[in-house]
Amino acid sequence: MSNVVSALNGVSQSGIALVEETGLRGMITVRGDLASKPMAKALKDVLGASVPEQRQIASGEKGAVAWMSPDELLVICDHGAAEDIIASLNAALAGEHVLVVNVSDARAVFKVSGECAREVIAKLAPVDLAPGAFEPGMMRRTRFAQVAAAFWMNDDGSFEIICFRSVARYVFDLLCVASVDGSEVGFFN
Missing domain, CATH: 3.30.70.1520 (Heterotetrameric sarcosine oxidase)
Known part of the structure; x- marks a missing residue:
């Protein structure tokens, strides 16, 4: 029997937010x-x-x-x-x-954390992420650019994103581009 592995083997990248695949879920x-x-x-x-x-x-x-x-x-x-x-x-x-x-x-899960996590998600999903409009415990089934995804906000202000395993690399790359150093918009600060 083969070993079960996550879509991207725990890849991560740090910028204005930390983007990481969370592993098997x-x-x-x-x-x-x-x-x-x-x-x-x-x-x-x-x-x-x-x-x-x-x-x-x-x-x-x-x-x-x-x-x-x-x-x-x-x-x-x-x-x-x-x-x-x-x-x-x-x-x-x-x-x-x-x-x-x-x-x-059939799924992959990513976590986006850090001071600009809300901003990173807002760049990609057509959801009102303003404080008060989107808070911990809330869940949205939506799109991240061109693919279906769902996400929620944790109590610590981080976000978790679920997508199909077949588009895991695409979603990780989107999150990395949205969180590259120097890309702060400052909308929520």
Whole structure:
């Protein structure tokens, strides 16, 4: 069996912000009735997380749950725990009309941190990132230049970006160009 590796093997670059691939991450797509009591109970029992509100991400002891659409969530967890979480969610949701599937190896995750992290993301995504408009715990499914991506803001002010593995190099390069030394715009300072 081959070794599982991240898309870009942990590459990073420092400029006005630090851009780094975060390595392997477990990701599980969950589709179903997000307003159902069985869904809420399954997420609480398996992950310790609640069903997030629209465009939010909720944390639990075993992972985070991100709102992706009116009938879709993304569970973000330890890569090695994904299969066990899938089995537990499927058992907890037995009899419900749901889809629970491992998409971990189809995605790449990047982190942008530092004083200008908000500015770097704002250069690439058509989202209002002004303080007050976008805060920790918020999630957006959008585009970064020419490709689909999703991102959220952490409590420490850093951002995490998810994209398809097939465009990981493109997204990393975009983030690096947006964070090159001397490229500060100063809009949020």
